[in-house]
Amino acid sequence: MNDHDPGWEKIKCAFLRPPEVRPSDAFVWQVMEKIEARKPFAFDLSSFFRWAVPTFAVMTAALFVISVWPVASDEALAQELAGIQLDSNGDMLEVDL
Amino acid sequence: MEDQILIQKVHAGDQAAYTEIVRKYQTRLLQLCISMLHDEKEAEDAAQEVFVKAFYALDRFQGKSTFYTWLYRIAANHCLDVARKKSRRRTMSWDQLLEEKGDKIERLLAKHPQTPQDTGDHELVHQVLALLPPDYRLILTLREIQGLSYEEMTEVLHCSLAAVKSRLRRAREEFKEKLRHFLKADNV
Numbered sequence: 001m002n003d004h005d006p007g008w009e010k011i012k013c014a015f016l017r018p019p020e021v022r023p024s025d026a027f028v029w030q031v032m033e034k035i036e037a038r039k040p041f042a043f044d045l046s047s048f049f050r051w052a053v054p055t056f057a058v059m060t061a062a063l064f065v066i067s068v069w070p071v072a073s074d075e076a077l078a079q080e081l082a083g084i085q086l087d088s089n090g091d092m093l094e095v096d097l
Numbered sequence: 098m099e100d101q102i103l104i105q106k107v108h109a110g111d112q113a114a115y116t117e118i119v120r121k122y123q124t125r126l127l128q129l130c131i132s133m134l135h136d137e138k139e140a141e142d143a144a145q146e147v148f149v150k151a152f153y154a155l156d157r158f159q160g161k162s163t164f165y166t167w168l169y170r171i172a173a174n175h176c177l178d179v180a181r182k183k184s185r186r187r188t189m190s191w192d193q194l195l196e197e198k199g200d201k202i203e204r205l206l207a208k209h210p211q212t213p214q215d216t217g218d219h220e221l222v223h224q225v226l227a228l229l230p231p232d233y234r235l236i237l238t239l240r241e242i243q244g245l246s247y248e249e250m251t252e253v254l255h256c257s258l259a260a261v262k263s264r265l266r267r268a269r270e271e272f273k274e275k276l277r278h279f280l281k282a283d284n285v
Contacts, residue, residue: 007280008269013210015222015272016241019131021124027141028119031148032112038149 100164107155119148122165125243126172132238133176133231134183135223143179147172166252169245173235173253180231191228191275198224203279228275233268240265 100121106114126147130140151171158167195202201221208214214222226234239245239253250261273280 007273010206010280011272011276012241014205014208015225016237018128018242021127023120023124027123028116031119031145032116034145034149035152
């Protein structure tokens with residue numbers, strides 16, 4: 001069977017025509033988007049500063065709040081439990097042992 | 098721009114060069130995927146997947162073959178995988194199709210080569226091609242639709258020239274055999 005078999009030529013014309021396809025920018029854009037989405041994480045200085053600096057700042061602020069707040073409440077609780085009362089100047093009024 | 102130059106640019110980190118490659122080959126790759134999968138949406142997804150795979154495999158392209166035969170090889174393997182999964186879900190047999198749409202097939206075969214096909218024809222073409230084994234569909238698509246030479250086909254299919262010719266002959270024989278009734282009726 002060769003390329004010029006008339007029976008085959010009929011089949012080819014009927015069933016093996018190139019499908020109509022229009023090139024589109026959307027297709028190209030979608031391919032590039034998929035490539036971008038699958039890129040493995042790579043360390044570089046700019047991404048470090050973009051993510052690490054704000055994260056570090058937020059964490060520092062959070063640590064500061066956490067470290068200050070419990071101390072104040074612990075002090076008040078300890079005084080209450082110990083029966084210590086302070087006057088308006090902060091001097092000890094009585095100690096109830 | 099030459100493929101080799103574009104590839105070098107991509108290697109150097111110029112992603113815009115890859116958009117040029119996609120732009121250059123999108124039509125041919127989409128045609129291959131549509132011919133293999135018979136569903137435009139699926140074919141578009143498959144073609145995009147092939148371009149993504151090719152991007153991440155670009156480091157392994159050694160330039161021993163032409164870039165587009167290398168790209169076609171990725172596309173051929175991907176489409177074969179998808180088509181094999183699809184053919185397991187096949188619901189219609191050749192006999193059923195020939196019985197239900199024999200008259201339409203006969204009319205399509207009798208059409209003049211220059212006569213444009215309508216939507217109904219396209220649907221019928223897809224139904225007929227979907228019944229061919231995926232390997233035959235691939236080799237027929239590469240040769241008859243994409244117009245690849247035998248040498249290019251050896252690169253895409255990663256086999257010898259003799260194997261390409263023999264597979265192509267078997268695919269054509271099978272296709273002709275399925276439609277022999279209509280061809281005989283026409284004294285071809």
